[in-house]
Every structure is written in C-alpha cells, then in structure tokens.
Amino acid sequence: MNSAIRTEHLEKRFRRVEAVHDLNLDVPTGAIYALVGPNGAGKTTTIKILMNIFPATSGRAEVLGTDSNKLAGRAFTSIGYVSENQHLPDWMRVDAFFAYLRPFYPSWDRDLENELVKQLQLPLDRKLAKLSGGMHMKVALASALAYRPKLIVLDEPFGGLDPLVRDEVIEGLLERASEATILVSSHDLAEIENLASHIGYLDQGSLRLSEEMTTLADRFREVELTFDQPPLSPGPLPGTWMQVSTSASVLRFIESRFNEERTTADIRRSFGDVRNVTFTPMSLRSIFLAMAKTGRDSA
C-alpha cells in the first residue's frame, strides 16, 4: 500500500527541548490514522512539520509524495488541514469565508459545501468571531472538506467540543473517509477508538507504536492466572508481559504480543500447571494506560 505520509528520522528541537525524536511514521493511503499520546507528546509539532508550518530540525517528511519542506500553494488543493488553534479570518461571515475560499480550489464542490452546511448546521450569516469554539471547528472542518481533499489532517479537532458536536464532526469525517486519507491527532482515546483504522502512539517525541487498530486490539490481552496456592517466584518472565502483579493465588499481567498458543506455552514454561487462565480483550484506553505506566517500549 502506498503511503500518504511518510517520515524518516524526523527531529524537531526548540532550543534545548527535543519535541520530536527520530520519528519514522508511515500513514497508508486510505487509512484513518490516529496519532495519539499525552499532552506535550509532540503530536502538534509533528503535524506542523508535515504541513510545512515550520521546518524540521533534521530528517525528512513526505506528504502525498511531496517533500514537506516544499509543501505550499497548489499542493494544498489536495490537503485539508484543521487545527483547534488555527486563526481563521474572524472578521468574515461564514458565507463570505466559504465564498473567499472557493476560487482557491478548482475542485470545490458547492453541493458538498451546502450539504456540510446543512449537516453541521452552520450559521452562514454570522461572523466567525461570534461563533463558539465548537462552531468554529465545524466551519473549519467544512471549509477543509468541501473541495474533497485527498488528505485530511486534523490536529486535536475534538478539544473543547461538546459530545453532540463531536459526534457530528466524527460523522462528517466518516462520510468522507472513503475518498481520503485522514490523519487525526488526539489525546482523547475514547473518540479515536471508533474512528481510526490505524494508530500511532507518540510519547515524549518518540513513536512508541504504530499499527492497525485491529492488530493492536488482537495483540493486547489482560491475562489472569489462578493457582492452587500462591505462585513461587519464577525465573525471568517473557519481555512481552507488562505490569505483572500477584495477589494471593492470582497473578495478573498484560500480554503485548498475544497469541493464545504461544502465550499459553509461555505461562506453562514460567509457572507449570495453572488452575485457570483467562484472556480478556482490552480497550484502547487500557492499552495505552498500561503502556504509559510501564514506560516500556512494547512496540
């Protein structure tokens, strides 16, 4: 599969602070790629480098086959970028804003614009300055979708949105998902879980994990072992086990490379006979919490 976005050893320093470190990112064409991580992880910095808002310190990034350093002008007719901290021309009314943007995009679709206005319930006769944060974001989103971009980049689009607006935005995105690659950054995992096809976990400027959502969900399991009596301290445990804890005759851990046969064999090897073994699928939130707590590179 071709890559809509690819970075190689991308680095960004702000004086002494290293915001992005050796980032190798690959967003497949057609994917809905969620870039997640705690606040300050480097998500926005990464996206701003990708959008050529500022340059990388070293390494390279390619967006739709173009070096991100050269991304300008016409290239943005294929890219829709929306960010919560972007300054729109607040003095314009919503309808004037759309009217102003239309001539920039040969592929601007008036029917789609009208559809988005209706779907997102945008007040055309109001100035952008008078809109709430959520409405502002919806206008920005509509203005980035109406020309059917090949790549949609959303930087923290859900921040500050109430649940209703958030659902509307997600719905709007999902309707466009079949015709575009979407890169969305967020620190709220619950929103991403039902949206993304791929996920990358960024922490302290480094990409800890990058894979398809289904693979991620498949390879993480909460494992609970029940023994007849408290387990003896075993030898070295497999490196893929995280957060191992015992309580009386129960031992729990998180398997980060779950394969039922292999994991069962690993358990036998470490503990011999076990009275009961349960494997519980994990939510995205639980997976990342575990990773954050462990601080281990389990990717």
Added chain:
Amino acid sequence: MDQIIHIFRKDIRRHWREIALSLATLAAFAWNEPSLWGPQRLDEYPGRLIFSRWFTPMVLIGWFLLIVRVVHEEVLAGDRQFWVTRPYDWKKLLTAKALFLVVFVNVPLFIAQMVLLSRAGFRPTGYLSGLLYLQLLWTLTLILPLITLAAITSSLVQAILVALGILVGLIGVGALFSVATIQRLTTANWIPVWLPSTIKVCAYAVIVFVLVWQYARRRTQQSRLLLIAAAAAVLVVPSPPDMFPASEYPQPSAGQQRVVQFALDPAKPKREDTRPKEKKVILQIPLLVSGIAQSSAVDIDGTMVEIDAPGGMHWNSGWFRSSDFLPPDRPFVDVLFSLDNVFFEQVKASSARVHISFALTAFQAKETRRITAAAREFAVPGGALCAIVRDGYGAIECRSALTRPFFMVSMIAGETTCPPREDQKEAPPGTIFSTVNWSSGSAPPELGISPVTVSSLDLRLWSRTQEDLRPRLCPGTPLTFSIPEEKMRMGSELNINGLRLADY
C-alpha cells in the same frame, strides 16, 4: 492574476477603515499645505498653522497602519495562521499586497502631489519624472522597509514596538556618535571610504531579500537575525570622516586671474555669538573681500587654517567645510574655526603667522533679469514663484516645484517704491541689498510628501558698519534675479603675518 485580484479585493473589504484613515490624513495634508505657502498665511489661516505640524506625522502614521495591517492580514510570522495551509501562491500574495499599496499609498500620494503642484501654480505634467522619482524614494525608504517589518512581526503592537526600538536605536547611535571622543575613535583611518556605503547597499539588499524570503519560505527567526545583523553592520561601521576633496580645487596657474582677493580686515569686528566648546577656543578672523566681478559670485566651499608661532609651534586645522556665499556686493567675510585651548594659551600673546587656504567655486550669472515685484506673486528665473512677505520690509518668499532653485536676488535702495518711513533710516540711493537662494542645482528632489519647496529670503546689506540700514520692498520695486552657473573651482591662499590671536 485571479488570485491576486481576489486577495486584493478581500484586503479592500477588510481594511477599508485603514484606507479611509490614510486617505483622509493625506487629503487633510493636501488641503492644509497651501496655507503654509505665501506670506499672507498668518492672516488667512491662523488656526491651521497650529495643527499644520501634525499633518505630516499623521500621514506617516496612516501609512504605517495601512501597510502593517494589510501585510499582517496574511501574517507570515507565527504558526497559527490559517492561510499557510491553503493554496496561496506566495508570489501572487506578495503581488496582491504590492498592488494594494500602490493603489492606496503610491497613487493617492501621486495624485496629492499633482494637486499640490497645481495649487502652487505649477503645471504638474511638466514634473512627471520628478514626481515618479519621489514615488521611488518613498517606496525605497518607507514602504519596502515597512512591508519587511510587518513580514517579520506577528502583530501591530509588535510592529510598533520594533519601529519604536529602531527609532530609539537610531537616536541613541546618533547621540553616541555626536560625542567627539567616540567620533574620533570611530572615524579611524582604517575604514575604507567605500565600506560604509557598500554596507548600506548590502543592508538594503538584505531588507529586500528578507521580504521575498519570508513570503517564499516563512523563516521568521532567520529573517530577524539577518536584519539584526544588517542593522548591526550599518551601525558598527560608521561613515568615514567627511574628507574634504581639496584636490578638486587647484591653485590658479601663474598669470591666471583670481576670482576673489582676501585681506585681513583691520577693523576688529563684533564677535559672532558662538557657543564655546569644551577644550576649544573659537576664533573669528575678519577678512576683506574684493575683486568679484559684477554678475559673478564666489562660494567658499572649504577652509584650512595653519598657524605658526614663535618657538616653532605649529597648528593645522585640516580642511573643514564652510559655505560662505560671496555675491559681488559683499565686501567681507569671517573665517571661524576652533583651536585647541592648550595651543591657544601658549601662542595667544605672541605674534603668529596665519596661513588660510580657501577652496572656492566661482559662478557666473547665466541669466539675469530685472523683475518688478508684484502685489501678489511674480515668476522669477529658475521656475519659482515669489511674493513680498510684507510691504515695506526686505523679505520675499519663493516656492518652487520639487527642488529649490539656485538664484541671487538684489535690489537698489533708490529704486524702492515704498513710501518713506519715519522710524527707519533711509539708505543711500545706490545701496545694494542682496541675498542668495542657495541650492546645489542638480540635486534630485528631496523626500517629502509635498513636492513644493518654500524658501524665505531676507535681502541684506553686506556691511559691518551700516547694519541698521534695511531694504524696503513694495509692489513695483524692481528686483534683479540672476541664475549662477558654476564656472570653475580653484584654491586661494592668504598669509597674515604678525597676528595676535588673543585679539580675535
């Protein structure tokens, strides 16, 4: 082109207030400016004169706001602007901004200048090249640097602070360089003459480069550093000392007639009021001037004084610039120079030999016309329009288009048409009163909003003893205007023996 016009139209919608303010201040300037011309202004426009000094700063502030705001509409500094991720072509964006400024700064200024020329009595179409030169001057000295300033700042407040910082810096550096000691240090001989001007040209190139680079790549930090480095280079490398080109004034060859002769004036003149300088004594040596032919004039461009005192003591002032214009009726001139206090104290009582070298430019009148002063305005050679400031007094005020014309004007006391005044001593009929409207002649127009230059001229009697005699100009009084033309440059020497410096 579509994108250029699209952005241009959006900017008009967005900045109509700034446009209106800028046009209003320019219109106010153009409306007020004529009140500053002509001698009757005090009577006709007393109220306007109070505000007139504010019109020029207001126009400049209007332009500052307009330029900075329109560039900041698509701000280049920062990382939150929406337009950078939209399909803007930077060349078209820059062109749209340039078009906006041409339409709302250059064109209104051009129109205002045409109107002013017309109101001043000049035919605007006759001065198109000069007006276009003024446009270029404004673009290079104000508009381009302001666009660059806006291109590296992210808000109006930031731009104002930077502009104020630059102003304060310039004032500070000016003050620093005015301190004599530092001036001596900084005008050291190691600085090649070509270096400061080359650095200034390079600094200007940096301003243009940064502007284009910012639009093309938006590298704000690097752009700011480049500009700071350019400014630092201009400030650190000072201009070399103003070397007087004495070699351009050769000594007259044997047999060549001298254009002027100097001799020590035995009369001890009243000292001019000069501020004493620290560790310096100011001397004023009175000279008699003779030999200037009628319809000629001489300008003393530079002077050098050497003093030899008993005991082998020697002092040399080096060449310094002076600008004493000597019309044929001027019989005297004073040579003023400052002398080291220590040297003066050592030699003041002794009999010194003073050698004065002059660098002279000789002029010959290429056109002389007698013109009768009219009740209101009258045209004079050189394209100026003049008027008597006040009947019965000896002042005229002349206005001209773009540049100040170079002419001499004189009147003969006996030809006055003014009625006699009891409170004023009557000058003998043959007394000549004269003055000069000095200009380097070929100089290009100076930067200004108004293309009309105004000069006030006081006719005077060149006499040390009859200073109480005043010219009296009234409508009908004949005046003689002559336009001098440079004929030659030459040196002249004067030796004065046995001068006691303490007497001067």
